[in-house]
Amino acid sequence: xxxxxxxxxxxxxxxxxxxxxxxxxxxxxxxxxxxxxxxxxxxxxxxxxxxxxxxxxxxxxxxxxxxxxxxxxxxxxxxxxxxxxxxxxxxxxxxxxxxxxxxxxxxxxxxxxxxxxxxxxxxxxxxxxxxxxxxxxxxxxxxxxxxxxxxxxxxxxxxxxxxxxxxxxxxxxxxxxxxxxxxxxxxxxxxxxxxxxxxxxxxxxxxxxxxxxxxxxxxxxxxxxxxxxxxxxxxxxxxxxxxxxxxxxxxxxxxxxxxxxxxxxxxxxxxxxxxxxxxxxxxxxxxxxxxxxxxxxxxxxxxxxxxxxxxxxxxxxxxxxxxxxxxxxxxxxxxxxxxxxxxxxxxxxxxxxxxxxxxxxxxxxxxxxxxxxxxxxxxxxxxxxxxxxxxxxxxxxxxxxxxxxxxxxxxxxxxxxxxxxx
Numbered sequence: 001x002x003x004x005x006x007x008x009x010x011x012x013x014x015x016x017x018x019x020x021x022x023x024x025x026x027x028x029x030x031x032x033x034x035x036x037x038x039x040x041x042x043x044x045x046x047x048x049x050x051x052x053x054x055x056x057x058x059x060x061x062x063x064x065x066x067x068x069x070x071x072x073x074x075x076x077x078x079x080x081x082x083x084x085x086x087x088x089x090x091x092x093x094x095x096x097x098x099x100x101x102x103x104x105x106x107x108x109x110x111x112x113x114x115x116x117x118x119x120x121x122x123x124x125x126x127x128x129x130x131x132x133x134x135x136x137x138x139x140x141x142x143x144x145x146x147x148x149x150x151x152x153x154x155x156x157x158x159x160x161x162x163x164x165x166x167x168x169x170x171x172x173x174x175x176x177x178x179x180x181x182x183x184x185x186x187x188x189x190x191x192x193x194x195x196x197x198x199x200x201x202x203x204x205x206x207x208x209x210x211x212x213x214x215x216x217x218x219x220x221x222x223x224x225x226x227x228x229x230x231x232x233x234x235x236x237x238x239x240x241x242x243x244x245x246x247x248x249x250x251x252x253x254x255x256x257x258x259x260x261x262x263x264x265x266x267x268x269x270x271x272x273x274x275x276x277x278x279x280x281x282x283x284x285x286x287x288x289x290x291x292x293x294x295x296x297x298x299x300x301x302x303x304x305x306x307x308x309x310x311x312x313x314x315x316x317x318x319x320x321x322x323x324x325x326x327x328x329x330x331x332x333x334x335x336x337x338x339x340x341x342x343x344x345x346x347x348x349x350x351x352x353x354x355x356x357x358x359x360x361x362x363x364x365x366x367x368x369x370x371x372x373x374x375x376x377x378x379x380x381x382x383x384x385x386x387x388x389x390x391x392x393x394x395x396x397x398x399x400x401x402x403x404x405x406x407x408x409x410x411x412x413x414x415x416x417x418x419x420x421x422x
Contacts, residue, residue: 004136005206009203012202013132013136014133014145014146015149015155016084016129016152016195016198017149017150017152018156018159018191019156019195021156021157021160022157023118023192024118025251026163026164026185027115028248028256029160029164029252030184031049031050031377033177033266034049034111035049036177037099037177037181038100038107039105043260047382047385048108050381052108052115053377055116056112056115056118057119057369057370057375058370059117060119060123060369060370061366061370062120062123063120063124064124064127064359064365064366065222065359065363066123067083067125067128068127068221068222068358068363069221069358071124071131071208071358071359071362072208072217072218075204075205075209076128077132077205079128080129080132082124085196086117086120087118087121087192090117090118090121091118091185092185092186094111094185095185097110097111123362124358127349127362130146130346130349131205131349131358133145133149133346134146134346134349135205135206135357136203140292140416141292142350142415143342143415144288144289145346146288146342146345147289147345147346148284148285148288150284150288150342150345151338151342154280154341157280158278159187160184160188161255162274163187165267165270165274167180167184168180168267217355218355222356222363224355224359224360225352225363231351232352232360233363234364234407235364235411236348236365237367238404239344239347239348239407240344240364240365240368240372241371242400244376245372246337247337247373248372249396249397250333250336250393250397251276252377253393254273255272257315257318257319257380257381257384260381260385261318261319261384268323272323272327275331276330276333277334279338280338280341283335283342285342287338287339288342288345290343291343291346292415296346296350296414297408297412297413300408304401304402305405306339307336307397307398308401308402310332311394312394312398313394314332314333315391315394316390318330348361350414351414372400376396
């Protein structure tokens with residue numbers, strides 16, 4: 001059996017997730033720089049920067065509701081084009097913002113406003129891609145194909161940390177504050193514009209087209225998802241909760257953690273995160289392929305157990321004085337997060353039928369990321385500051401892993417190949 005849309009459309013959809021993760025991980029990787037540029041610098045400024053990231057994440061469920069409705073009523077292609085257009089404009093506007101040195105506290109409010117616009121657009125971005133890939137890919141290779149989207153998002157993270165590290169290393173602190181910080185955002189705007197043009201050639205999802213031609217599109221897909229597919233909504237929330245906290249605390253928060261506890265300089269922390277991002281890109285397709293072969297359920301159970309057992313120790317390694325142990329801690333944390341992202345991408349989409357897939361997937365995913373993604377870097381930094389215990393971010397991951405494990409143990413298998421085995 002082959003893909004139900006062209007290989008080109010599959011490739012464009014899967015690889016275009018690079019933009020979303022480039023922007024959102026760039027903000028976290030660049031958090032200490034942005035805290036100086038827009039909020040005047042200092043510990044309080046860093047917490048304010050992370051708080052802005054967290055609050056802007058609350059716009060993701062709003063965006064998911066709006067773009068999910070568009071995806072279920074007007075098509076997945078329209079949904080993906082609109083979300084990327086909004087993202088492109090918001091990223092370009094960020095690169096052009098005045099700074100704290102120029103207009104004072106207003107600069108921080110402008111940055112916050114654009115983060116909210118970005119959070120709104122991202123609400124329909126990744127979930128739209130997963131819905132499209134689920135409906136367009138070979139059913140027995142959905143895990144692998146969806147994991148390529150997750151891997152592409154890690155390419156975006158790698159690109160973000162690479163551009164950030166290069167910018168920091170090639171500019172003085174004064175140059176970075178004056179104009180250097182704008183470079184990564186201009187790169188992101190160009191990348192988003194390129195993806196928007198590539199998406200114009202996407203074919204429409206065959207499942208959505210069949211519903212449209214049969215006159216079977218649901219008039220209120222979000223209501224259908226909440227009232228009829230609420231169990232799938234809860235399972236998607238649980239899967240995405242583990243994926244969010246392992247990713248946003250275990251990967252993107254790590255550079256800020258390393259600099260805040262004094263383990264490394266900004267440039268050293270970003271370089272270490274580059275290596276971790278490469279490790280994630282390599283492991284993600286392997287986990288996706290394994291989920292096609294052995295099933296989503298066993299993969300999620302194993303990853304939850306690992307997430308409960310390892311992160312506390314790994315954050316202790318990150319806070320130590322040994323660069324080798326810090327690298328080990330960062331890479332293992334990244335591998336765990338990459339594994340959850342790989343299997344979680346397709347497992348969440350498979351909880352819903354096509355009538356309200358974009359709406360249900362978007363709501364379940366974005367609610368989880370709003371709570372366990374955008375909020376957790378701020379909470380992690382606050383706990384480290386208040387307790388003086390560098391293990392606290394690891395404790396946060398372990399608690400969420402133990403909380404969602406019963407859901408994974410009782411959920412049904414959704415992988416077609418795993419279902420067909422005797």
